[in-house]
Amino acid sequence: MPERSFVCRCEDVTVAELERTLAGGLTTIEEIKRYTGLGTGPCQGKECIPALCKLLIARGALTPASAQPFTSRPPIEPVTFGALAAAPSEEQ
């Protein structure tokens, strides 16, 4: 991939930024997410995790068998506060 390619389009994280992060000693998906912001935008990593894993495997930081996405955070897709407020609850 060219170094100016965007891996995470939500948060504008490029291949070059990921290379710098790896060179700084960070090697796991969870810490790369938290250093670059990758995967914290509206898609929550659904687009960028495979590309990141591919890069980590190419750099020897990960094996295909050990590749795991970072911890999935609910909701699965964005939901409005209005819909959540209207949902049934035991408090009402």
Added chain:
Amino acid sequence: MTAPAMGSPTAPLPAEVDVAIVGAGIMGLALAYHLARTTKLSIAVLERSYLVSGASGRNGGGVRMQWGDAGNVRLMMESIEECRGLAQDLGINLWFRQGGYLFLARTEAGERRLVRNAELHAEVGAPTRLLTAAEAQAIVPQLDVAEVRLASYNPDDGVVFPWPFVWGYAAQAVRHGVHLRTHTAVVKLVPRGAGYTLELSTGERIAAARVVNATGAWSGLLNRSLGIDLPNHPHRHEILSSEPLKPFLDPLVVDLSSGLYFSQSTRGELVTGITLPDAKDGSDTSLTLHSSLRFLGHLSRTLTRLMPITAAMKVLRQWVGPYDVSPDGDAIVGPSPRHPNLIQVCGFTGHGFMMAPAVGRLLARYLADGTAHPMLARWDPGRFAAGAANQREDMIIG
């Protein structure tokens, strides 16, 4: 340009150090940074997971001087002053934004708290002022202030993005010679002469003249293994962030009655949490980090009542972090009972992140030459055994 070294699972460790800090959250790293800058002590920091994996990477990033106790107000004035120049010192964008904190009181009791606090803040020199509901609405036009009786506002309070704080302290600590080892747990602390041997999950051992327990909500595990009985305990808190929007909200808003708080980060997301009424089986003191639908519903109902426009905003993700709750609301900092060379820096009750810039500096001075900041006397870990603990602070939010 390569990113600066920020510790790694393979960072070499010396066989012996002057100070070993257990836990690379913001407390441990701020302390390591200041100690390394101001002394010649050899320092190792040991983190069982990755950086920002604990509460330092899970909090809402609020930084305020609006407290109910003069000592806390003064401490946070120091901390906010430290934050102003910190991005330059650490060489990283901290997303520090002073948009103020706006507290809303909807009850007579809440109103009395705000009046009492404003008088205290005036004495101490914090620029807090009381506002009518209409004045509060002028600052946040989207608020429904029908139930608001009084508000208080401090323009110097603000928000930060917690992650870069931790990376910044880590990189500068390493640059000043700190040995920062991640993904390596301290399995056992064995007394050795006046100091300790630390047995690590990698099978390595490291000797230290002094050890600092900076593991926050996890600190009880290490303390109990040495028979040190301190009363701080974890308390599970949930939080969420929304889709990013253009800047529209200046202050962090707190509703005293419900414990709801919300702010807009410099990244544009609404970051919000609320005090969750305890579940039927009591408060959750476990260290489990799973999120709940109950939180989403409770928060959304409260938020959309107070700020109806949010009904159309979307939640992006929710997560959990533990408060490290001290029974009197004061932190637990200093030499441990019967273990003078095991230093605690724990018990910050949900406010460690905002206090860390000041605490890192003052604790480094104490460890370097014994200079004691006024807060250290009241934070003494020995106060519980002596029966001296009493609650002074009632502005604990979230």
